[in-house]
Amino acid sequence: MIKNAVIVGLGLIGGSMAKALKKYTDIDIIGVDINRDSLHKAFEEGVISYGVTHLDFQVDADVVFICTPVGKVIEKTKNILPYLKKGCIVTDVGSTKKVIMEEVQKFLPDEIFFIGGHPMAGTEKAGYDNADADLFVNSNYLLTPFDNVKEDVLDLFINEVIIKIGAKPVIMDYNKHDAIVGIISHVPHILSATLTNFAHDKCSEAFKYAAGGFKDTTRIALSQTEIWKDIICTNKEVILELLKNYREVLSDFICYLENDDIDTIQKFLEDARKYRNTIT
Template sequence: MIKHVLIVGLGFMGGSLAKSIKKYTGIKITALDINEEYLNKALEEGIISKGIKQVDCNIDADVVFICTPVGKIIDCIYEIIPYLKKGCIITDIGSTKKLIMEKIEKILPDDMYFIGGHPMAGTEKSGFTASVSNLFKDTSYFIMPIKNVPNDIVKLFIDEIIIKIGAKPVIIDYNLHDRFTAIISHVPHIVSAALSNFACSEGPDAIQYAAGGFKDTTRIAMSQTEMWKDIVISNKETIKELLLKYSEILAEFISYLDKEDIKSIEKFFDDARMYRSSIE
């Protein structure tokens, strides 16, 4: 039974996770963050039972959620391992997994378990004050246990936390996960940022007239740079491959314009509308 969790990083995602666990379970929550304001706010709201700025003593947590930027996850786990009890489940919420999973398998003691995690939820917002308790409701939550994790441990983690916060668990190979997230998250973010930069460089005066279409398409470009620089570097090969394929689609569309190929242009938009409507 899971009675106590430690959440490392109480920003938007970590804060939302804390609020969800508080709302939908009876699990005790301790939070670790260098931001004292976040800790005090979470304590005032009754979200967490204890807030700490550093780990300097043993922590009796059954599960530890690492909610830091991807580039800090490995170091964070390495530093916290000596203070955790035997049988502890360590998990993360990082958007890429290959580098993390392969390194964790080398440093994790045999009496602890790592279950890679990635909730497919989030916004461009940041910080604990923006976090919400229903962020994970009806969203997919990727689960990637390393080889030594028994099935009953994975089931316990899923049944007592993931399902209770309203998420839909999906057990998946980490290589496939990184490709999926590159397709539906990483490349779209880069495209959104590229469109924002393009509009600014080509017509800065036009931006003031931007309406729903432009704002919707570029919304995610407002996400934190600290988080996204780590993501794109840790998944760079897959992202590069997909961006090249994306550029081929743009080049093909340009050829339709050059030829005034109305049928191909119509098919381009019709196909896109059909694919997009299928995920509503």
């Protein structure tokens, strides 16, 4: 049974996890964050029972959530290990997995279980003030456990945490994870930022007339720069290959337009509409 948790990082995801655990479970939570205001708010709201800016003491945690930007997950995981009991589950919420999993494996003790985690939920907003207890409801929660994670330990984490907060657990290999999120998350973010920069450089006055389509397409360009810098750099190989593939598709479309190939343009748009309708 999972009774105690530590959450490192009370931003949008970490704060939402804390609020979700408080709302849907009886798990007691220690919060760790360098932002004292976030700790104070979480404590005042009764979300956490204790808050510290730095964990340097033994804790009776059954599970630890590392909810920092991707670039800090490895360091934070390594730093917290001396204060954990045997059998503790450590998990992250990062948008990339290969770099994290391969680095953590180098120093993880046999008696600690690391389960890579990535809740497919979030917004372009940031910080504890935007945290939501229902953020994970009906969302896929991707899991990439190490081979040493026993089946009963993984089942415990899924049943006591993932399902109770309303998410849908999906277990996969970390390489497959990075390939999938590269397609549906990382490249789209780059394209959103690219379109925003392109429009500004071409005609910044056009922003005054932007309506729903442009705003929807560029919304994720509002996301935190530090977080996305880390994500892109830790999934570099996957993203590079996908961008090259995307460039080929764009080049093909330019040819259709140059050659007045109306039938192919129509099919291109119809296919996109058909594929988009399959997303629930």
